[in-house]
Amino acid sequence: MVDVVGLGCCCFDLLGVVPHMPGPDEEIRMLETRQQGGGEVATALVTLARLGCSVACAGKVGDDAFGNFIRRELDQYGVDTRHLLVEPGALSQASVVLVDRANGQRSILACVPTYSELQASQLPTQLIEQAGVLHLDGVHRSAALESAGLARHAGVPVVLDADVLALEGDISELLRRTDTVIASLAFAGSFAKTEDVDRAIDHLLDYGPSVAVVTLGERGCRGQAEGRRFHHPAFPVEVVDTTGAGDVFHGAFIYGMLQQWEPGKTVEFASAVAAIKCTRLGGRTGIPDLQQALRFLRERNSRYFQTDGPEGGHP
Ligand SMILES: Nc1ncnc2c1ncn2[C@@H]1O[C@H](COP(=O)(O)OP(=O)(O)O)[C@@H](O)[C@H]1O
Ligand SMILES: [Mg+2]
DSSP, X not given: OOSEEEESOOEEEEEEEESSXXXXXXXXXXXXXXXXXXXXXXXXXXXXXXXXXXXXXXXXXXXXXXXXXXXXXXXXXXXXXXXXEEETTXXXXXXXXXXXXXXXXXXXXXXXXXXXXXXXXXXXXXXXXTOSEEEEOSOSHHHHHHHHHHHHHTTOOEEEEEOGGGGSSOOHHHHHTOSEEEEEHHHHHHHHTOSOHHHHHHHHHHTSOSEEEEEOGGGOEEEEETTEEEEEOOOOOOOSOOTTHHHHHHHHHHHHHHTTOOHHHHHHHHHHHHHHHTTSSSSSTTOOOHHHHHHHHHHTTOSSOOSOSTTOSOO
16 A cells, blocks of 8 residues: 555656757757656655655656666655556657756756557556555556546545646546646646636636646645635745756645645645755755755744644644
């Protein structure tokens, strides 16, 4: 049994800080580089592992150097990778991420993996049915749909990271099998065909999830849970790189769900963990452990996290 099973994107990131984004025909020197794993679901699982949860990752990599790297790094974080299948002869998913030194904004060049989609028959059925939460990002679509159906049938909450990659194809059926959808602004706007965040939240809720959140980068997030609309600003921090902020937000949000925290506390915790991540280069380097996250929240005078304790104080 594990706290969270994730099925989705597991990729390799080559990150470089640049003095400015290169123009056509321009060659520039990167100021700092890092190689690490990425992907919506994979980085959310790493966040949960850092916070002390047991997690398992289902998905695919190729048997290339990137695939080996991705697996090994997940293993090092304590993620169970027995269901991360290796496809012989296939190329793994890899990205080049350029981070602008001036403001931490990034440009991503993603290459398309050549492995076939994970089949529903390859899912760790029992693990999913006994998990605390199932986390999806829309990758391996038919297996994702099947796993969401299995989870719901077993009473396991389904969380969906709806980001622009998930835009490919129709995700309405997946949304119908989702309990908590946390979408990026780019996805929500384009899916709901509106620039109005509240209308986008309504549109997501129309498909049936009980919780819908739209993350707004440095403007924080806005959403609805338990029938109430909320907004949470981003914590001001010295931003180095926002890569993976959304992925980490999802992981920390799921942590709050597992603790059965009220929505306000969960959103505050997720915002804090994501903000701390932004202070370091790469999607994973800056992910705090639970004590670091709680210390940050106390320093910021969070009303939910004023006392010590395994859960950070009052429910
Ligand atoms: N510059 C920032 N400063 C502090 N927190 C941030 C910053 N950017 C993102 N975050 C936090 O991370 C969350 C997710 O970031 P966002 O950029 O919206 O997601 P994604 O990485 O999927 O595009 C935000 O809601 C916010 O809480
Ligand atoms: Mg995202």
